[in-house]
Amino acid sequence: MKRKSIAFLVLAAVIGLMSSTSFAQVDYALGKSYTSNPPITPTSSWWLGEDPPWVKFTDGISAWAWGAVTGWQGSDAVGMTTITIDLGSVKTDIAKVQVDQFVSTSSAVYASDSARCLGSTDGTNFTVWGDMTTTGTSSDTETMWYWVYETASYKTAQYMMVEMDYASSVGGHKLLSEIWVFSPGATSVKDWSLYR
Numbered sequence: 001m002k003r004k005s006i007a008f009l010v011l012a013a014v015i016g017l018m019s020s021t022s023f024a025q026v027d028y029a030l031g032k033s034y035t036s037n038p039p040i041t042p043t044s045s046w047w048l049g050e051d052p053p054w055v056k057f058t059d060g061i062s063a064w065a066w067g068a069v070t071g072w073q074g075s076d077a078v079g080m081t082t083i084t085i086d087l088g089s090v091k092t093d094i095a096k097v098q099v100d101q102f103v104s105t106s107s108a109v110y111a112s113d114s115a116r117c118l119g120s121t122d123g124t125n126f127t128v129w130g131d132m133t134t135t136g137t138s139s140d141t142e143t144m145w146y147w148v149y150e151t152a153s154y155k156t157a158q159y160m161m162v163e164m165d166y167a168s169s170v171g172g173h174k175l176l177s178e179i180w181v182f183s184p185g186a187t188s189v190k191d192w193s194l195y196r
């Protein structure tokens with residue numbers, strides 16, 4: 001009986017170790033500062049606001065809700081939008097980047113046509129890592145679109161850039177809720193709630 005108890009404890013310890021290993025993933029972007037082009041500029045009619053202080057994309061909160069998103073409107077929402085996050089120091093094991101885009105076509109908030117990731121160690125010279133893929137489809141008109149870039153060849157960067165393109169001439173809004181820059185781990189799309 002005692003031997004079984006010890007065996008159980010050892011097994012539990014091993015499982016615990018495996019669990020802690022699989023949940024060791026870190027969001028390097030959490031709480032970090034970022035800039036964008038075009039900049040997010042509050043106006044008198046700006047009903048989303050709060051950005052500046054430039055926190056909503058990296059506050060660890062992702063939700064399909066007006067209070068959890070901000071972004072661009074009108075002509076600023078058309079064409080290429082660039083967001084650059086300063087991760088604070090060079091990270092050498094970036095495994096995944098995820099952008100959570102708020103989409104609500106009934107409110108003129110449209111999904112981007114494409115997105116891609118770039119990285120830099122000096123904030124000046126950026127290397128294109130690759131295109132992001134999305135969970136969204138043309139029928140997903142009132143939901144979050146998750147854009148993901150994932151690589152087994154870990155990337156090195158202090159400055160993480162995401163380009164979100166929207167080619168239509170229809171302005172509307174381009175709104176994001178969160179940008180995640182993950183270290184290696186087992187997290188799949190939408191498991192962001194683990195990292196708040």
Ligand SMILES: [Ca+2]
Pocket residue numbers: 055056057058059060061062068177178179
């Ligand atoms: Ca957020």
